[in-house]
Amino acid sequence: MTSSTGVTLVIRVVFLFCNFLFVLMGVAMVAIGCYLKIGGSEYLDLLKADDYNTATALMIAAGIIVFIVAFIGCLGGWIENKCLLSTYFISVCVILALEIAAGVIGLTYKSQLDEKLQSKLKEGLRDPTKKVAWDNVQSKEMCCGVNNYTDWLGLADSANPNAIPNSCCSGPRCGDQGAEVAYKIGCYEKGKVLIRDNFYMLGAAGIVLGVLQVILLGTSLAYVICLRRDQKV
Numbered sequence: 001m002t003s004s005t006g007v008t009l010v011i012r013v014v015f016l017f018c019n020f021l022f023v024l025m026g027v028a029m030v031a032i033g034c035y036l037k038i039g040g041s042e043y044l045d046l047l048k049a050d051d052y053n054t055a056t057a058l059m060i061a062a063g064i065i066v067f068i069v070a071f072i073g074c075l076g077g078w079i080e081n082k083c084l085l086s087t088y089f090i091s092v093c094v095i096l097a098l099e100i101a102a103g104v105i106g107l108t109y110k111s112q113l114d115e116k117l118q119s120k121l122k123e124g125l126r127d128p129t130k131k132v133a134w135d136n137v138q139s140k141e142m143c144c145g146v147n148n149y150t151d152w153l154g155l156a157d158s159a160n161p162n163a164i165p166n167s168c169c170s171g172p173r174c175g176d177q178g179a180e181v182a183y184k185i186g187c188y189e190k191g192k193v194l195i196r197d198n199f200y201m202l203g204a205a206g207i208v209l210g211v212l213q214v215i216l217l218g219t220s221l222a223y224v225i226c227l228r229r230d231q232k233v
Contacts, residue, residue: 008226015219016077018212022070025209029063046124046133046187069095073220082224089220096213118188121146125155134187135167142183143190144168149182 069091076084124130125146138144145151149164157163162178169181 005230008223008230011219011223011226012077012080015216015223016074018215018219019070019073019077021212022216023067023074025212026063026065026067026070029066030060031063033057033059033063046121046130046137066095073216077220077223080227082227085220085224085227089217089224092213092216092220096210096217099210099213118146121188122151125151131165135165137187138165138167138183141187141190142170143185143187144183145186146188147186148184149179151186153178 069088072084072091073088075081076088124134144164145168149168152164152168154161156165156168156175160176160178164175164178164182166173166175168175168183169177171181174181
């Protein structure tokens with residue numbers, strides 16, 4: 001075995017191993033999307049069906065795309081096909097660019113996204129089909145309304161404009177007493193705390209994904225160069 005062939009073999013092993021992790025990541029994204037579609041967090045049940053279905057569908061679609069791209073990479077690396085590896089390299093570049101763009105857009109329009117989400121949640125207060133979901137979240141998280149109990153005034157009981165849902169307080173029929181017994185914190189703030197508690201885990205996962213993709217870009221490019229060089233020898 002020549003030194004150049006040995007280098008190619010090492011690069012191939014590293015590439016296939018990292019790409020296998022990429023395959024698992026795609027499978028995980030599909031699994032998470034399916035889980036959210038079937039069950040998931042009570043908070044997601046507060047969103048309108050169209051918004052919820054769109055979010056979970058995007059997660060599943062992204063996972064399928066990652067899986068397909070990773071499969072192309074594995075196949076190209078296994079049979080040493082430069083065309084497949086080049087296609088893989090371009091695809092990973094596009095995925096990485098889209099992830100960066102999504103992150104920048106998310107940071108740039110964070111306040112607008114917060115307002116939009118609050119607006120969507122307030123629409124759910126008027127949706128009779130979301131009553132059970134709201135009761136579940138408010139009882140479990142001990143929160144009331146989107147921002148506070150005032151979001152429910154005039155909505156919980158048409159005969160009593162000061163009433164709140166019984167899930168907004170502790171005790172039987174406590175909702176008739178209104179503000180006096182209402183949980184003080186809104187469910188939107190509770191949700192933000194939940195996200196913030198998992199922020200470091202999500203951030204670490206994002207960093208690992210980014211580093212993995214950069215490694216894959218480097219190894220796939222190096223692999224193609226080595227294959228071309230070995231064929232010329």
